Structure formats: structure tokens, C-alpha cells
Amino acid sequence: MFRRLAKALLAAPLALSLSGVVSQSAHAADTTLLNVSYDPTRELYSDLNKSFIAGWKKDHPADTLTIRQSHGGSGAQARTVIDGLEADVVTLALAYDIDAIAARGLLATDWQKRLPDNSSPYTSTIVFLVRKGNPKGIKDWDDLVKPGIKVITPNPKTSGGARWNFLAAWGYALKQNGGSEEKAQDFVKALFKNVPVLDTGARGSTITFVERGLGDVLIAWENEAYLSVNELGPDKFDIVTPPYTILAEPPVAVVDKVVDKKGTRAIAEAYLKYLYTPEGQEIAARNYYRPRLAAVAEKYKDKFAKTQIFTIDDVFGGWAKAQKTFFADGGIFDKIYSN
Amino acid sequence: MSVAEIAPPATAPARVIRQAPPVHTEPPAVRIAIITVALVFLGLVIGLPLVSVFVQAFAKGWQTYVAALVDPDALAAIRLTLIVAAISVGLNLVFGLVASWAIAKFEFTGKSFLITLIDLPFSVSPVVAGLVFVLLFGSQGLIGPFLQANDIKIVFALPGIVLATVFVTFPFVARELIPLMQEQGTSEEEAAISLGASGLSTFFRVTLPNVKWALLYGVLLCNARAMGEFGAVSVVSGHIRGLTNTMPLQIEILYNEYQFAASFAVASLLALLALVTLCAKTILEKRLTREH
Numbered sequence: 001m002f003r004r005l006a007k008a009l010l011a012a013p014l015a016l017s018l019s020g021v022v023s024q025s026a027h028a029a030d031t032t033l034l035n036v037s038y039d040p041t042r043e044l045y046s047d048l049n050k051s052f053i054a055g056w057k058k059d060h061p062a063d064t065l066t067i068r069q070s071h072g073g074s075g076a077q078a079r080t081v082i083d084g085l086e087a088d089v090v091t092l093a094l095a096y097d098i099d100a101i102a103a104r105g106l107l108a109t110d111w112q113k114r115l116p117d118n119s120s121p122y123t124s125t126i127v128f129l130v131r132k133g134n135p136k137g138i139k140d141w142d143d144l145v146k147p148g149i150k151v152i153t154p155n156p157k158t159s160g161g162a163r164w165n166f167l168a169a170w171g172y173a174l175k176q177n178g179g180s181e182e183k184a185q186d187f188v189k190a191l192f193k194n195v196p197v198l199d200t201g202a203r204g205s206t207i208t209f210v211e212r213g214l215g216d217v218l219i220a221w222e223n224e225a226y227l228s229v230n231e232l233g234p235d236k237f238d239i240v241t242p243p244y245t246i247l248a249e250p251p252v253a254v255v256d257k258v259v260d261k262k263g264t265r266a267i268a269e270a271y272l273k274y275l276y277t278p279e280g281q282e283i284a285a286r287n288y289y290r291p292r293l294a295a296v297a298e299k300y301k302d303k304f305a306k307t308q309i310f311t312i313d314d315v316f317g318g319w320a321k322a323q324k325t326f327f328a329d330g331g332i333f334d335k336i337y338s339n
Numbered sequence: 340m341s342v343a344e345i346a347p348p349a350t351a352p353a354r355v356i357r358q359a360p361p362v363h364t365e366p367p368a369v370r371i372a373i374i375t376v377a378l379v380f381l382g383l384v385i386g387l388p389l390v391s392v393f394v395q396a397f398a399k400g401w402q403t404y405v406a407a408l409v410d411p412d413a414l415a416a417i418r419l420t421l422i423v424a425a426i427s428v429g430l431n432l433v434f435g436l437v438a439s440w441a442i443a444k445f446e447f448t449g450k451s452f453l454i455t456l457i458d459l460p461f462s463v464s465p466v467v468a469g470l471v472f473v474l475l476f477g478s479q480g481l482i483g484p485f486l487q488a489n490d491i492k493i494v495f496a497l498p499g500i501v502l503a504t505v506f507v508t509f510p511f512v513a514r515e516l517i518p519l520m521q522e523q524g525t526s527e528e529e530a531a532i533s534l535g536a537s538g539l540s541t542f543f544r545v546t547l548p549n550v551k552w553a554l555l556y557g558v559l560l561c562n563a564r565a566m567g568e569f570g571a572v573s574v575v576s577g578h579i580r581g582l583t584n585t586m587p588l589q590i591e592i593l594y595n596e597y598q599f600a601a602s603f604a605v606a607s608l609l610a611l612l613a614l615v616t617l618c619a620k621t622i623l624e625k626r627l628t629r630e631h
Binding site for chain 2: 082085086203204231
């Protein structure tokens with residue numbers, strides 16, 4: 001009995017690994033793209049991939065195209081690409097994370113100029129998700145620093161979304177205090193005093209707020225807030241759009257080194273350009289990203305609350321500068337959070 | 340793992356009964372109290388969570404449960420988990436046997452160092468274990484550039500996941516075999532060789548049969564851990580859907596996507612695999628005690 005078992009145990013991995021090899025080589029003849037993205041885009045890109053593949057199939061009936069997705073915290077995903085994950089395209093939460101990949105020579109450093117609108121085909125903004133009926137009466141950023149309010153936001157060191165949250169609050173405080181950096185720092189510090197737990201990613205924070213029931217308000221991507229309301233019931237949460245908030249531009253880029261090695265440049269570029277087409281923009285809007293295309297934006301205008309929006313370039317002089325000032329080791333976030 | 344660990348106390352009394360009549364000095368009330376405390380604790384800490392996994396899995400009915408398991412990404416995760424477990428267990432079977440054979444039957448310098456090395460994966464955090472392989476084989480790593488130039492994929496592909504799993508599960512087979520082999524000593528091997536047996540046939544006809552049940556027991560534990568490993572695999576996986584996600588990673592993904600029923604469906608399958616391992620282990624333990 002033992003011999004038979006031993007034989008079975010030894011034979012199983014061999015057979016399985018062989019079958020793995022066979023199926024992999026069968027796929028090799030087809031085109032596979034890998035889209036390395038961040039957390040809240042899971043639903044957006046599974047919709048977009050289906051639509052793009054369907055269109056591509058019409059022009060190439062004999063071939064197959066597979067688009068694979070990988071999701072995680074934006075910073076962590078950039079790190080994985082730097083460490084060798086062969087992403088044909090990266091679609092991350094902020095330009096700085098793609099800059100980090102470019103700094104290792106995987107794509108041209110002027111990547112952000114290659115596609116329209118700062119290579120950000122859709123935008124989002126930062127909103128508040130509150131418990132149904134807004135029991136704490138949260139309307140604006142000021143309400144987040146009130147004593148006793150529990151605010152949920154992820155860790156800006158690891159999460160792209162959290163950095164947008166941080167900068168949105170900072171931008172608001174600057175405007176309220178006539179541009180005083182000192183007062184802005186006090187404001188953001190008071191805000192983080194009200195944060196009981198810092199998750200590593202945007203999705204982690206959402207789960208903390210909606211599933212674990214922690215906190216009075218979640219600072220979130222607009223699209224993430226809409227998704228939670230839809231998935232978990234409109235009877236549980238309300239979305240509050242603050243009157244003054246930041247324009248979040250999640251950028252996309254083809255990874256030169258990977259597509260040139262795999263010979264997938266043409267199709268990877270077509271894939272990203274598809275995001276700018278009316279169909280691509282519709283899919284983005286349906287997934288609660290604000291479209292760039294005026295016609296599509298007009299069609300979905302009731303879906304997104306009107307608000308005054310500032311850009312990172314206007315207030316902070318771009319991502320590279322903001323990253324260095326606020327989120328680098330020893331930067332302002334470290335100072336705020338260590339005290 | 341935690342499921343597997345409750346087995347010994349369950350079989351131990353059976354062994355005592357067979358060998359000698361039980362002797363108690365405690366009053367019955369104390370015995371009942373102790374047993375009740377143990378059962379309530381086990382029920383709360385292990386039983387309840389296990390039951391809740393299955394309850395949650397079926398919360399949205401059979402259709403959702405089945406749909407979650409036949410989803411292409413879930414199927415790919417199940418397949419990958421089985422492949423990784425099979426390869427890792429196979430490798431650890433061979434290397435664990437060789438290592439414990441060397442340690443138990445031979446004297447050499449650096450032996451105690453080797454024993455420490457075998458225990459290392461138990462004390463190193465799985466996340467660190469995963470990072471080690473990224474630092475070695477990642478494109479910024481020591482041999483990463485060489486691998487990339489030759490188009491060899493290790494991390495973010497099957498080989499990396501297998502390596503990380505082998506690292507984490509290595510001690511299970513060796514740790515099971517070393518004490519038994521040391522206890523058995525070398526006298527039987529010496530007898531075989533003095534009767535003219537070759538080294539190989541001594542190994543296959545004397546050493547191996549002597550440890551076969553312990554070996555199988557180690558393999559089972561190794562398998563349970565290999566299928567359930569999260570930390571190390573998460574670091575080297577790259578999280579490509581339908582390609583490099585194992586079952587534990589798939590469970591996390593589904594949970595994060597608000598697909599709670601589907602997440603628990605995959606979790607229940609993983610729990611079921613653990614329960615099968617537990618049953619096999621109990622049967623093996625009975626065999627082991629009978630043979631001694």
C-alpha cells in the first residue's frame with residue numbers, strides 16, 4: 001500500500017507540471033497583455049477588457065487576445081513591476097508611481113506626455129462616505145477635524161489613494177487659511193489625530209469602514225465610494241462631495257521594455273488609446289470615473305456632483321514635488337504622524 | 340494547520356486504553372470540569388469559525404457556491420494550488436528524507452548547523468521568506484538581470500511560488516523523520532550491510548520501510564501547509580488573475596471585491612482539503628501506534 005501511495009505521490013506532481021507546461025505553450029501562440037493596476041479599478045478593467053477584446057476580435061478573427069489583470073496598492077504594484085513583473089501596461093493611482101518605474105529605465109521618463117490629458121483618460125475626485133442619513137452632519141473638510149469624529153483613510157506611505165486624500169485636505173486648509181503652510185499642517189495633523197486605523201490600501205480602508213463598521217466617515221475615491229454604496233446597499237451609506245476638493249488623475253502608460261521584448265507594443269498602445277474612445281469613456285463613466293470626453297461627460301453629468309476642483313499642479317507644483325515634500329522619509333507626513 | 344493540531348489528544352486516550360487500564364486519582368467533578376473547559380474552548384476557537392466558513396459559503400445558496408468554484412479564475416487558483424502543493428511536497432519528500440537520513444545515520448562536521456538550518460523556516464516570517472526570493476531573483480536582485488537576459492522567469496511565476504512554498508514547508512518532513520531515525524539507530528543498517536546488502540538496497544529495504552508511516556505523516560502536514568500558505572506566496576505571486584493566484588490569494592481577492600459568499604466558498608473548499616488531511620492523519624496515527 002505504501003509503495004502504491006508513494007508512486008502516486010511522486011507521479012502526481014510530474015503529471016500536473018507536464019500538463020501545466022503543455023497548456024502554457026498552447027497559450028504562447030496567442031497574445032497576452034498584462035495590465036498591472038491599483039485596487040479600485042478591478043471592475044473598470046474587467047468591463048473594459050471584455051469590450052476591447054470583442055472589438056479586437058472583429059479585426060483579428062483567427063487570433064485570441066487575453067488581457068490579464070493584477071491589482072494591489074498602487075505603490076506596491078509599482079514596486080512589483082520594478083522587481084520584474086512583466087506588465088505591458090501600468091494603470092496606477094498616481095503619476096509618481098509610474099515615475100518610479102521610469103526611473104529604473106523600464107519606460108521613457110517623459111511617458112506622461114505620450115497620451116492626451118496627462119496620460120489620464122479618466123479622473124476622479126476625493127469624497128466622503130458617511131453612514132446613512134449623515135448622523136454626524138459631515139459636509140466639508142472642517143467637519144473631519146472636530147473632536148470625536150472618527151475618520152478612516154489609508155496610509156499615505158503605501159497607498160496612492162491616501163496621498164490624494166492627504167493633499168485634498170491640505171489644499172482645502174491652504175485655501176481656508178490664505179495659503180499658510182503652517183496652518184495647513186495644523187489642520188492635517190488634527191485630521192490624522194481622528195484616524196483610528198491606517199490600512200495599507202484604499203480597498204482595505206473601505207472594508208474597514210463598510211464591513212467592520214469602524215469610523216464615522218471614509219475619505220475615498222469617488223468611484224470607490226459609489227461602488228461600495230452599490231455593492232453593499234444604498235440604504236446603508238451616503239456620499240458627501242465636499243465643495244472644494246482635488247482632481248485625481250490616475251495615469252496609464254505602456255511599459256516600453258516589456259512590450260518591446262514581447263512584441264506587444266502595437267496592441268498595448270491600442271488598448272490604452274481605447275480608453276479615450278467614446279466606448280472606453282462610457283465604460284469609465286459607468287464605473288464612476290469622471291470621463292474626459294465632453295459628449296460622454298454631458299451624458300453622465302447627473303451622476304457626478306458638481307464641485308470646485310483644484311489640480312495638484314496648481315497647488316503643489318506636480319507630483320514629484322508633492323511626493324518629496326510630504327511623503328518621502330522624514331517628510332511632512334512623517335512629522336505629523338510621529339508626534 | 341490549527342485544525343490538524345487538535346488530533347493528538349483525541350487519539351492519545353485510545354492508545355492508553357489499549358495498553359493499560361486508565362488510572363484516575365481526580366474526583367469525577369474535576370475531570371468533567373476539565374473536559375468541559377477543553378471542549379468549550381475548542382468549540383469557540385476552532386469549531387465555530389469553521390462552521391461559520393461553511394454557513395457564509397452557502398449564505399447565497401447552492402448556485403452561488405457552485406458558480407464561485409467553477410469561475411475560471413477560481414478554477415485556475417485551485418489548479419495552481421494543487422500543482423504547487425504537489426511539486427513542493429515531492430521536493431520536500433526527497434530532500435527531507437535525504438537530510439534526515441544524513442543527520443540521523445552519519446556523523447559529520449556542521450551537523451548541528453544543518454539541524455538549525457532545517458528549523459530556520461519555522462522561525463522566519465513567511466513574508467521575509469518571500470522577499471528573500473524577490474531580492475535574489477527579482478530584476479533588481481542579485482541574479483535577476485542574468486535571468487532576464489536569458490528569459491527565465493522565477494518570481495511572479497510558477498517557479499517562484501514553488502520555491503517560496505518549499506522554503507516555508509521544508510521542516511515538516513525532516514522534523515518528523517529525524518527523531519525517529521535517531522531513535523532507531525544504525526544497528527539494522529549495519530546488520531544489512533554485514534550480510535552483504537549494497538548501500539542503496541539497505542536504504543530501500545531497511546531504512547525506508549522503518550520510517551514509512553512517519554514519512555507519510557510529515558508529507559501530509561507539509562501538504563496542508565503548502566496549500567494554505569499565504570504570506571510568502573503573496574510576495575512572489577504578482578497577483579495575476581487566473582495565472583499566479585493560489586487559493587488563499589483568491590480568497591482575499593474575492594473578499595476585497597465584496598464577493599463574500601464566493602470568497603467563503605473557496606475558503607470552504609480549502610477547509611475541506613484540510614479536513615481530508617486531518618482524517619488521513621488520524622488514520623496514519625493509528626497505524627503508527629499499532630506498529631510500535
